[in-house]
Amino acid sequence: MAGVRLESRERAVGFTFQVLGELKVFGGRGTVPVTAGRQQVILAALLLESGRLQNRDHLIRLLWAEDPPETARTQVQICVSRMRKTLTAAGVEATIETRPPGYVLQIDDAALDLNVFRRTVGEAAVLGGEGRTAEAAALLRAAVGLWCGPCLNGIPSDELARIAEHIDEERLAATESFIELELALGRHHQLTAEIARLVGENPLRERFRGQLMLALYRSGRQAEALESFRQGRTLLMDELGLQPGEDLRRLEQAVLTEDPSLRLVPTAGTHLRGTEPVPDASATDPGPDAATDEDVRTPARAAVPRQLPVDTADFVGHQQLVAEVEGVLTDTSRVRAPGIVVVTGRSGIGKSTFAARVAHRLAESHFPDGQLYCQLRGGRADPVDPREILGRFLRALGLPGPAIPDSLEERGEIYRSLLATRRILVVLDDAVGEEQIFPLLPGGHSCGVLVTTRARLTALPGAHRVTLDILDEQGSLELIGNVVGADRVGGEPEAARALAAAVGGLPLALRIIAARLAARPHWPLASMVQRLADERRRLDELTHGEMTVRASLALTYDGLAERDRTLLRLLSLTKGSTFPSWIGGALLDVPDAYPYPSDLMESLVDVQMLDVAGVDATGELRYGFHDIIRLFARDRLAVESDETERRAATRRVGGAWLALVGEAQRRILGTRYIDGPAVRWNPPADHVGTVLGRPLEWLDTELENLSLTVESLAQGGEDGYAWELAVNLAPFYEARGYLDHWARTHRKALTAVRRSGNLLGQAALLASLGSLHLNRRNLPEARRSLTTAVGLFEELGHTKGLGLCRRDLGLLERLAGHDTAAMDLFERAERDFGDDDPWARASVLVQRAVILLRRGDVSRVEAELDEALEIWRDLGYLGGQARVLQRAGQMHLYRGQPADARKALVEGLSMVRDDGDVIGEGYILHDLGRVHVRLGELTEAASYFARSLSVREDILDQAGAASVRVDLADLSLLGDDTAKAGGLLTDALEVFGRLGMAEEEGRAAGLLARMTGDGAAEGR
Known part of the structure; x- marks a missing residue:
């Protein structure tokens, strides 16, 4: 491979791609021409993120900012195609893979000069920490010598140029570090001219000026050292109106008084330092809550996660490694990246135990803002997707489920933003490879990352690696x-x-x-x-x-006793990283043979064949396998258990999950979803009451197990259990915003029931998927799923299924602005439900009341809402009661009774907050704003609208946010702020038009027309 070697840019060895200066490519026959500006931009973007996906839309933004041509995607494809041919023809070892929705550049780590630079700086840091100062200084000089000018000099992209400026900072930091080392080695005479040049090039950089002052002083040039300080102070005052920093002022005083501390004193080790981080200019103070209503308060949303596993009391050995790892994670000289430690070693060596010990020792003293932990399942065939882990971490950090975006990239951006200024330790246990770790790394230097893995990970930049031995x-x-x-x-x-x-x-x-x-x-x-x-x-x-x-x-x-051997084998059928104590009884089919469910597990814990993973939020003891023992148990299962025993145990566990989910549904909703013929296995009643005392928290705890069980049942041929468990979980997925789990479990189960020809399973899953699409406002997909489900339910003669589908189709038509069609569907759904399902009837009554209120049939609205409220009160369904109170508030406002409206809405708001319903909170805050407008209390109204807008933006509710903007625009017009009103209405109209919300679009257009006096606008 052609390129440039570390010690000299004229000698051809080493890297192929240069970004430390002008963008260049070195091929087998010399420099490869990449002269087209667009190709330069695309190649630079791929190089800076080599090995990681670059979204095509991101590349388009780099090329054309906010004004791309219609042919932008085609032009990017052409550029990539030409670049591939150029690199191949030149013999360059690089591959540009097309990976929707973009491209990935695959190169050797050492093929890029930036990687070589960063690796060398990291090696120098290790040498400096070991006291090998001269070697560290030499490496840093060599690393800085790789630079041929500013990073990506002349690149025709403003955004890439900004990224390059941050990389340029790394060069300056490395330069400062090797000067500090060489000063420690007594090379002040040789350094003076070089540092003076650097000060001239970077006159406001105080660390260079301080190093120059120290070099001059040690060279016997005290007066010149003081003059350098005075020049710097004058420049800072003239340019920025600031005094020099405290460190530089302290150094000036030391030079003036000839402080003995300035003398050169050899030390056992020299640790590299960096520059202080630059504050994020986009960070703003959100300010205090502007609300004035004492009856309605916004709850705190901050979260301090404490997810570390239990520390092992009998931990022994590795004391030197413990101290080494703690030193890396607590190093305060880092200024750009988190401290990363990778712990490797063979299975059974104690990597997880080691990580837990270190993490617990540092948790309170160095990472007080929390500790995030995840078992990544690297030793198993189904390692955890980093996208799923980011979802868990974001929830642990206080982000509501509906606010978590779908894509890995967007989740990563939010995650890094939340951790940017917090001191949090992230423990990634049993990682499979770098691709699983990269998205989970914080961006800021204040965090620490502790990774355990069987693999020898070498591509994590700046990571410190330790290997555990026997x-x-x-x-x-x-x-x-x-x-x-x-x-x-x-x-x-x-x-x-x-x-x-x-x-x-x-x-x-x-x-x-x-x-x-x-x-x-x-x-x-x-x-x-x-x-x-x-x-x-x-x-x-x-x-x-x-x-x-x-x-x-x-x-x-x-x-072991025979029962314990059987239990160990059957426990290997479980899929989650931990499992509850009752699962042992289901596997062995002994629901009442022991006083406490955990007794079955404890005999295995006693001989270290099971681990106690802790106590979950519901107070339930949880257990887990070490991966080695799980493999052993599966091995014994294959040899000693026949298919009949395995299938019966699988069905009992599936039936137990179905029984628990059904009971949780009954406690929260007061009803059940569509049931099939799958046989339930009921854990002991007393135990069920304890575990499901807080059913939503129980769901959060068992989310992984429940979703993995659906997928396992589907893949294992138990489609009847799979579809029932999936559709009965759907209301929980919806309440908590677990839309990813909803979609994944239903796709797996749908494949299984289609393969087996299970029509009821197909119908139920399609109906549930229709509801998922409605949540995502994907009306075409919702219509397709629900219409297909209706056909299947009609074929089966399943009236409840028909009622659920027609109710959701009615909601779809209402959202599309087709009130007549919606009313017809609601009435048909009500007939389908009859008197046997009051919960479902209440849901139809509330939906129908919205249309009746729009038609002005207030007396009928009141009657329907009263009936729905009575039903849901009898069933104990808090969410439904809050929904009725919100509609009652709207009805009172329509009647001209704002005081009654406010009373109903405040009561509903208290309920949704008790229930953790963020979506409902956004709706009710919006309606409270409208109430205060009617009362003439415009300041209070603006406060409620602002809070509703904030909630809806947090959960990515575009339609709801646009609706609030229309009311804010109306409020702005009352204050004669037409400019603000116009902007709000324009934003809202764009959303309504894109989502096909004709009624809301008409309201916004009418308001805009009245504001501008433009009749054409109202007709849009």
Whole structure:
């Protein structure tokens, strides 16, 4: 590969792509011409994010900003195609992959000079921390020598030029660092001229000026050092009206008084420093809440996540590595990126335990704003998607579910923004590779990241890597003594040493063997040594010399009671990273054979075959497998359990989840969704009451298990269980804004029921998907799903299903402005429901009341709302009651009774807040604003409208936000602020037109016409 080597740009070795200066490409026959401006921009953008997806729309923005031509996408495709041909013809080892919705440039890490620069700076930081100052300084000089000018010099893109300016800062920081190191080495005489040049080029950069003052002073030029300070102070006052910073002023005083601290004193180690971070100019103070109504308050939304797993009390060894990792994570000299530590090692070596110990030690002292944790399942066939993890992290950081965008890129942007100024530790446990980690990295320097992985990750920029090795003899004996008792180890020292040697110092194996001995205090340690010597079975993937983890696990497994062995095997059918205690009873089909559900699990915990993962938000004990033991259990399942046993256990677990979800539905909604023939398995009633005491929190806790269970059932041929569980989860997914889970589970289940020809499952899933599309305001897809479902329900003669579909089709027609068609569908739905489903009838009554109020039939509206409220009060459905109170408020306002309207709305607002319903809160705040307009209290009205707009923008409710803007425009006109009103109305009209909301569009257009006196505008 042609390029430039680290120590000299004239000698061809090393990288292929240059961005540290003008953009250049070096091929086998010299420089490859990339002269077209658009090709330069696209290549530069791909290089700066090599290995990561670049969205085509982002490339278009880089090329044409806000005014792209109609052929922009085609022109980008042409540029990429030509670039591929150019690079291939020149023999350049690079691949531009098309990966919707954009492109990915795949190159070797060392092919880009920026990567080489950053890697070299990182290596220098390590050397500096080890006290190898001269080597660190030399590396930094070489790294800075890679630069041929400003980054991407002359690139024809304003946005790329701004990004390049930030990269230029890295060059200056590295320069400052090697000057600091060389000053520490006593090279002040040689450095003086070089630093003076840098001060001339960067006259406002105080660190360079301070270094110049120090070099001059140490060279015996005290007067010139003071003159340099005076020149800098004058320049700062003239240019910025500021005094020099405290550090520079302190240095001037030290030079004046010839402070002994300025003398050169050799040190054991020199740590690299960087510049202070530049404050984000876009950050603004949101100011205090402007609301004045004492009866309605906006709740706090801040969240401090505490997600760390339990710290292990018997942790031993690795003390030097613990100190090393803590030093990296707490290094305050970082100014641009978080401290990242990657902990690697073989399975069973204790990576997760090590990470938990470090994280707990640093949690309060260095990361007080919270700790985020995720098990990434890197050792399994289905590692967690980083997009899903970002969704969990954003919820933990206080973002409501409906406000979380769909795309990985947008979630990442919000995540990095939330963490930008907070001191949070992110623990990513068992990562599969860099592609899983990159989206989860914070952007700011105040955070820390601790990664555990089996893989040797080398592409994480700036990461510090440590490898956990086996415990030595002393550590092994200490671990055994912690579990079985130091007196037993002291009584049989030879046997204890033989035991440690037999398991190869592997912590997992040591814990398992020691647990067996602790459970049998009458056994001599020598007996266990003899057992280990006889066992040679091993796990195919996980070995350690002659001692294998499989042999150790088999020893423990063979010593279990038959019931416990069966439970261990069947637990491997579970898919989540943790599981609740009741699941053991379902797997073994013993709902009433024990006083506490956790008793079944504890016998496995005692011998370290299961881990206690903690207590969840509902007070339920949770358990989990170590990955090695999960593999072992699956291995035993395949050998010892037949298909009949496996399928029966799977169905019981599916039936148990169905029973719990159904009970949760009954407690929250007061009703059930469509049921099928799947057989329920009921956990003990007392236990169900405890677990489901807070059903929504229970759903949040079990979200992963529930969704993975649907997918597993669908893939395993249990389509009847899969579709029932999926559709019964839909109301929870909707309430919490888990739209991704809603879509994924339903797609998997729909594939399964279509494969088996299950018509009821198809109809129910399509009806539920129609509701999902309505939530996303995708009316065409909603119509297709619901219409197909109607046909299937008609074929089956399923009246409740027909009623649900027709109700949702009525809502669709109402949203589209077709009131007559909507009323017909609502009436048909009401007939379908009859008297057997009061909950469903109430939902139709509320929807129909909206249209009746628009028609002015107030007496009928009142009657329908009263009936719906009575139904939902009887059923205990808080969300439905709040919905009725909101409509009642609208009715009172229509009647000219604003005081009654306000009373109903304030009561409804209290309910939605108690229920955690952010969507309902936005609607009611909007209506309260309208009430205060009618009361003539315009300041209060503006406050409510502003708060409603904020809520709706937070949850990405475009239509609702546009509706609020129309009311704000009306309010602005009352104050003669036509400019503000015009802007608000223009924004609203764009949204209404795009979403096809004819009625709202007509209202906004009419207001704009009255404002401008333009009759044509009203007709639009």
